[in-house]
Amino acid sequence: MLELKHLSFAVPGESAEKEIIHDISLTVGKGKFVVITGPNGGGKSTLAKLIAGIEKPTSGSIWLDGADMTEKSITERAHMGVSYAFQAPVKFKGICVIDLLRIASGKKLSVGDACAYLSEVGLCARDYINREVNGSLSGGELKRIEIATVLARGTVLSVFDEPEAGIDLWSFKSLIEVFERMRSANSDRTIIVISHQERILNIADEIIVLGGGNILAHGTREEVLPTLLGTSSAVSACGQLTKGGEK
Amino acid sequence: MDAIQKRILMEVAGLESTPHGAYNIRANGKSAARSTTANIDIVSKEDGSGIDIYIKPGTVNESIHIPVVLSESGLKEVVYNDFHIGENSDVVIVAGCGIHNCGEQDSEHDGIHRFFVEKNAKIKYVEKHYGEGDGRGKRILNPVTEVTMAEGSSMEMEMVQIKGVDNTDRVTRADLGAGASLVVRERLMTHGDQVAISSYFVNLNGEGASTDVVSRSVARDNSYQKFDSKITGNAACTGHTECDAIIMDDAKILAIPQLEANNIDAALIHEAAIGKIAGEQIIKLMTLGLNEAEAEEQIINGFLK
Numbered sequence: 290m291l292e293l294k295h296l297s298f299a300v301p302g303e304s305a306e307k308e309i310i311h312d313i314s315l316t317v318g319k320g321k322f323v324v325i326t327g328p329n330g331g332g333k334s335t336l337a338k339l340i341a342g343i344e345k346p347t348s349g350s351i352w353l354d355g356a357d358m359t360e361k362s363i364t365e366r367a368h369m370g371v372s373y374a375f376q377a378p379v380k381f382k383g384i385c386v387i388d389l390l391r392i393a394s395g396k397k398l399s400v401g402d403a404c405a406y407l408s409e410v411g412l413c414a415r416d417y418i419n420r421e422v423n424g425s426l427s428g429g430e431l432k433r434i435e436i437a438t439v440l441a442r443g444t445v446l447s448v449f450d451e452p453e454a455g456i457d458l459w460s461f462k463s464l465i466e467v468f469e470r471m472r473s474a475n476s477d478r479t480i481i482v483i484s485h486q487e488r489i490l491n492i493a494d495e496i497i498v499l500g501g502g503n504i505l506a507h508g509t510r511e512e513v514l515p516t517l518l519g520t521s522s523a524v525s526a527c528g529q530l531t532k533g534g535e536k
Numbered sequence: 537m538d539a540i541q542k543r544i545l546m547e548v549a550g551l552e553s554t555p556h557g558a559y560n561i562r563a564n565g566k567s568a569a570r571s572t573t574a575n576i577d578i579v580s581k582e583d584g585s586g587i588d589i590y591i592k593p594g595t596v597n598e599s600i601h602i603p604v605v606l607s608e609s610g611l612k613e614v615v616y617n618d619f620h621i622g623e624n625s626d627v628v629i630v631a632g633c634g635i636h637n638c639g640e641q642d643s644e645h646d647g648i649h650r651f652f653v654e655k656n657a658k659i660k661y662v663e664k665h666y667g668e669g670d671g672r673g674k675r676i677l678n679p680v681t682e683v684t685m686a687e688g689s690s691m692e693m694e695m696v697q698i699k700g701v702d703n704t705d706r707v708t709r710a711d712l713g714a715g716a717s718l719v720v721r722e723r724l725m726t727h728g729d730q731v732a733i734s735s736y737f738v739n740l741n742g743e744g745a746s747t748d749v750v751s752r753s754v755a756r757d758n759s760y761q762k763f764d765s766k767i768t769g770n771a772a773c774t775g776h777t778e779c780d781a782i783i784m785d786d787a788k789i790l791a792i793p794q795l796e797a798n799n800i801d802a803a804l805i806h807e808a809a810i811g812k813i814a815g816e817q818i819i820k821l822m823t824l825g826l827n828e829a830e831a832e833e834q835i836i837n838g839f840l841k
Contacts (some may be wrong), residue, residue: 341823343819343823362822362827363819363822363823364822364825364826364827364828367822367823367824367825368825371823372823373823375816375820375823379814379816379817379819379820381817381835381838382752382780382838382839383752383837383838383839383840383841384834384835384838385838388834388838389824392821392824392825392826392834393824393825395825438824442824442825
């Protein structure tokens with residue numbers, strides 16, 4: 290269970306501090322699949338970074354399964370059970386896909402096990418296992434490897450920041466299946482996904498709408514989704530692709 | 537050889553015992569072991585200044601190990617090794633020098649390696665440098681490599697210096713004939729107050745000659761690195777040189793890639809990049825459970841792999 294208590298986050302502005310997250314309190318129950326949506330610039334990615342420990346809150350606290358992790362480092366939170374998939378995957382020189390998966394799993398992962406994680410995200414494992422995680426991989430491939438690292442961690446809480454960004458329609462469908470399999474494999478695993486995608490919103494247990502650093506709505510999918518359809522907070526996959534210019 | 541010498545031998549040449557094939561092991565200024573094969577001969581120079589290695593034309597799938605070990609403090613030596621590589625041969629040469637210096641005096645090994653690569657011969661050359669010992673005497677290595685490559689020959693050089701050498705001034709010169717190809721992969725890490733200078737001068741003299749000189753280095757603490765790579769195109773040829781460096785702490789790095797084209801069909805490219813480890817790389821690895829120091833180590837290990 291993840292609890293945010295009166296969480297605020299501000300950055301220095303030109304004249305005064307600019308508050309990105311404003312006194313947010315919420316609880317995400319164990320095993321829930323929660324999608325955070327809302328307009329761009331509403332504070333979604335910042336909230337994900339606060340949970341992962343990449344940003345430190347100005348005030349308030351963050352609790353995981355009853356333990357206060359507000360003052361914990363990124364590494365400590367990782368050990369407490371937080372996984373975080375970056376919106377823009379990080380590239381490395383010389384670090385191979387298998388190295389990253391081994392670090393993620395925290396053990397001497399066999400090639401077979403590593404391949405299983407890659408197959409899970411729709412990559413033909415043998416072709417990728419020894420590839421460097423660098424610019425020679427496409428944006429979609431990097432994104433899928435990013436998701437595979439979270440699968441390899443297998444933690445109680447996984448946070449995905451716009452996992453669909455930069456992937457094609459085919460892998461979009463597989464992405465939904467990845468989430469569904471994650472849920473069915475372990476009912477205690479809590480998953481938080483930041484997304485505008487209607488198809489991802491469609492599989493959520495709960496939806497949180499974030500705007501201007503505030504929670505605008507938080508409820509079950511049945512309650513919240515009907516209010517979002519047709520807005521920028523619930524875009525259909527084809528609509529977004531057309532808008533992005535890459536049909 | 538004693539235990540220290542054996543350990544250094546393992547570091548520079550990956551050898552636990554005497555290797556298969558031809559070898560010449562030099563320890564503290566003297567030849568400690570030598571073996572030749574039907575196709576590879578190793579002959580001491582008459583004036584005692586080094587060795588000549590003769591590889592018969594058509595020799596394939598053979599290897600030559602010529603490691604050097606210095607474990608006496610204060611030893612300084614200059615050694616000339618000449619490699620005569622016959623036509624159409626295909627061999628692996630593993631050189632390397634390790635210094636163990638626990639004393640107060642500087643230890644220095646200056647190896648001058650000359651390669652005469654005949655027509656269509658192919659070689660892979662691996663050279664590793666390693667230093668250890670906690671004495672105040674410096675560990676100094678100043679290798680000079682001169683390569684003359686005949687038509688259609690090819691050479692791949694792997695130059696590695698990761699630990700413990702206080703001072704290096706490496707000079708590599710190469711002259712390439714028509715269709716010859718030279719690939720250089722340098723890996724370097726300096727720390728403490730170490731100084732490493734690495735210079736490459738590659739002349740592409742024949743039509744279709746090509747080279748690719750790539751250095752990846754990490755400079756830590758208060759160390760200094762200079763990478764100076766010049767490719768000269770004197771014919772229709774292709775050349776590429778690249779220096780990619782990670783700078784840490786108070787280190788300093790100077791990269792000077794140079795190109796000189798003396799022919800309208802010479803196609804030459806250089807690239808150089810120096811920067812610290814990207815913060816987002818460290819953050820990514822921390823989200824996977826590593827601490828900051830472990831993340832840095834992974835990034836450097838990968839970079840120098």
